[in-house]
Amino acid sequence: MTTVTFHRADRRIDGFVVEGHSGYAEAGSDIVCAAVSAVVGVTECTVNEVLGLAAPVKVREKDGYVSLKLPGGLGQANERTCQDLLTGMMVYLEALGEEYPENLTVRLEEDDDDDED
Numbered sequence: 001m002t003t004v005t006f007h008r009a010d011r012r013i014d015g016f017v018v019e020g021h022s023g024y025a026e027a028g029s030d031i032v033c034a035a036v037s038a039v040v041g042v043t044e045c046t047v048n049e050v051l052g053l054a055a056p057v058k059v060r061e062k063d064g065y066v067s068l069k070l071p072g073g074l075g076q077a078n079e080r081t082c083q084d085l086l087t088g089m090m091v092y093l094e095a096l097g098e099e100y101p102e103n104l105t106v107r108l109e110e111d112d113d114d115d116e117d
Helices: 033-051 074-101
Strands: 002-009 012-019 057-060 064-070 105-109
Touching: 002 033, 012 074, 033 057, 033 064, 033 074, 074 105
Parallel strands: 002 105
Antiparallel strands: 002 012, 012 064, 057 064
8 A cells, every 4th residue: 555645734735755555566567656656756856856946855665655845935936836736746646546545545644843754
């Protein structure tokens, strides 16, 4: 099971954590894993390579862990772009999770403290 947790503080999605392997099929044939990996990759690439925001990313392939945390003080245009991007990612993954409920769960957590990943 893959779990994607989006973190929100002060009505701002400030990052996400992906944990676990979906278990839909064997490695190389797992369409759920491929879909999650693709949307995570596009999001990370847009935030860091296109927008140049240097958001910290942690990856552990062994256990299917990926996290991204947006930096603060992005400015209005970059903040709006990132919020739209992360919201779109969340909506996409929620739809995917509805189609594959045994393999993907999406959560939204309200953060009290910005120090947690």
